Structures are given as structure tokens and as C-alpha cells.
Amino acid sequence: MSTERDDWPEGVARHVLPSVDSTMDEAARLAPGLSGSAWIFAHEQTAARGRRGRAWRAPSGNFSATLVMRPEGGLAHAALYSFVAALALEAALAHVAGPHARLTIKWPNDVLLNGGKVAGILLESLQGAETIAIGIGVNLAVAPERSEIEPEAMAPVSLLGETGMQIAPVDFLPMLAQAFDHYDRQFRDYGFDAIRNAWLARAARLGEEITARVGGETYRGTFETIDQTGALILTTPEGRRAISAADIFF
Structure with a gap:
């Protein structure tokens, strides 16, 4: 390039x-x-x-x-x-x-x-x-x-x-x-x-615990990957969750 x-x-x-x-x-x-x-x-x-x-x-x-x-x-x-x-x-x-x-x-x-x-x-x-x-x-x-x-x-x-x-x-x-x-x-x-x-390969905090705030809901879990739609895949105590839009906090 x-x-x-x-x-x-x-x-x-x-x-x-x-x-x-x-x-x-x-x-x-x-x-x-x-x-x-x-x-x-x-x-x-x-x-x-x-x-x-x-x-x-x-x-x-x-x-x-x-x-x-x-x-x-x-x-x-x-x-x-x-x-x-x-x-x-x-x-x-x-x-x-x-x-x-x-x-x-x-x-x-x-x-x-x-x-x-x-x-x-x-x-x-x-x-x-x-x-x-x-x-x-x-x-x-x-x-x-x-x-x-x-x-x-x-x-x-x-x-x-x-x-x-x-x-x-x-x-x-x-x-x-x-x-x-x-x-x-x-x-x-x-x-x-x-x-x-x-x-x-360049993702911050991949494999680590992060917080995702979606509207009035807050989810805490391990940042596992992103899927084919670009959604963040978060592994939480309640299970695996796909998040399409959120504010992310470390």
C-alpha cells in the first residue's frame, strides 16, 4: 500500500x-x-x-x-x-x-x-x-x-x-x-x-472484559469477536450476546 x-x-x-x-x-x-x-x-x-x-x-x-x-x-x-x-x-x-x-x-x-x-x-x-x-x-x-x-x-x-x-x-x-x-x-x-x-488483529481489549451500554441497559462481559454484520459478540454470565450499537467502556 x-x-x-x-x-x-x-x-x-x-x-x-x-x-x-x-x-x-x-x-x-x-x-x-x-x-x-x-x-x-x-x-x-x-x-x-x-x-x-x-x-x-x-x-x-x-x-x-x-x-x-x-x-x-x-x-x-x-x-x-x-x-x-x-x-x-x-x-x-x-x-x-x-x-x-x-x-x-x-x-x-x-x-x-x-x-x-x-x-x-x-x-x-x-x-x-x-x-x-x-x-x-x-x-x-x-x-x-x-x-x-x-x-x-x-x-x-x-x-x-x-x-x-x-x-x-x-x-x-x-x-x-x-x-x-x-x-x-x-x-x-x-x-x-x-x-x-x-x-x-488491531482490536483493543479483544478477549478482555469490557462494558457495553445500550440505551438504559448495561452489559459486562468478555469481548469475544465481531460477527459478519460487524456486531460485537460479548460473552456475559447470562450467555453470548450480539450487540449492534452501544457505547463501550474499558
Whole structure:
């Protein structure tokens, strides 16, 4: 897999903006006019958002981008691109961070660096199930303060703070785009098994006890694997449980 600075996947558009409210919102605006996949990158986001519409701070030096694409196979298949994106993000960060950085993926798609959250992914469907937007935020230079996140959330870290490595966000974009193209091709050529195996090899706390919070219910058990739908398989005292969506705590 090539991740040279000037490499760019063939047939994929690139929109580089000085400032935008949110790359996810810009993706929704551009989607109807796109003929293929496109990356939308912003040097500045003024109204960035994370999961469940939560406000998300995007300081200067950090990375913000959204990939818009039309995957085949409907909504269930599209949701699996969360794992494709996580693998691509981990690969791009590994290229920058060097061999001594400890990178793992927290189910389903947060990337951890030395045990702290360095990056997150937000996947949303646009125009029904035909188009998806994959929003990616990476703490390249600055990590949020503890007071800015939920009390039980994973401690945030930055690439610079953990490794001393610096990279401009606009230079990180082609690395990520090329890595995504690599795993997207694997997904299309070999199916989810190839993605699932690669993801499990990088999974945080696999085989260990974790807590999953689903609505008002809390389940504690051993993180056994993920299934063919991407659901987390948790072995609890009450038996084996498949969890499709949850907040995970270590």
C-alpha cells in the first residue's frame, strides 16, 4: 500500500476548503451533484459535530475530512464501511507515528494511540441508503481537555503529544485517502471476511472484559469477536450476546 504524500486514488475527487461549518454538512450539500466518491477537507470547521449531533471542537492543526461515496449492497453493507474507515485511519496514523506507537481500534471505529483516543469516525447515510458520508477527525496536534468530554469517555490524546511527530492536516489527507482505497478494494474483492480479520488483529481489549451500554441497559462481559454484520459478540454470565450499537467502556 502506497502512502506517499502526492499519491491520490484514481477516480476519487478532492475538495479542499479554507473554512466550512462542518465537512459532514458540506458532504450532504455536495452529494446530489457527485458522480463518484469524493473527499471533502477543511482547514477550519466552525460547527463541527460528532456522534448523536454532539458539538465537536476542531482546533487548528487537527484533521477534519469527510468521504462521500455510494457503496453497493444497501444500508447493512454500507454500515460495514465503518470498519474499512477504521483500518484506513489506523494505517495512515501508523505511517506517520512510527514503529513504536501503539495503535489499536476500539469497537467499532475509534482509533486509540497508546491507550488514548486519537481519532474518531462518524458514518451517516445521505439520500436514503444510496450515499454515505464518513466523517473523520484526528487529533494530530491538540487533544481536547478532559473537561470538554463526557466523564466516562476515553481519555483523548494527540499524535504530537504522544509521539512528537508533526504533520500538516492537508498532508495527512492523501495518506488517508490512499489507505482507504486499499481497504475498500479488499472489501470489494474479498468481502467482509478480509476486513473483519484485519480489524480483529488491531482490536483493543479483544478477549478482555469490557462494558457495553445500550440505551438504559448495561452489559459486562468478555469481548469475544465481531460477527459478519460487524456486531460485537460479548460473552456475559447470562450467555453470548450480539450487540449492534452501544457505547463501550474499558
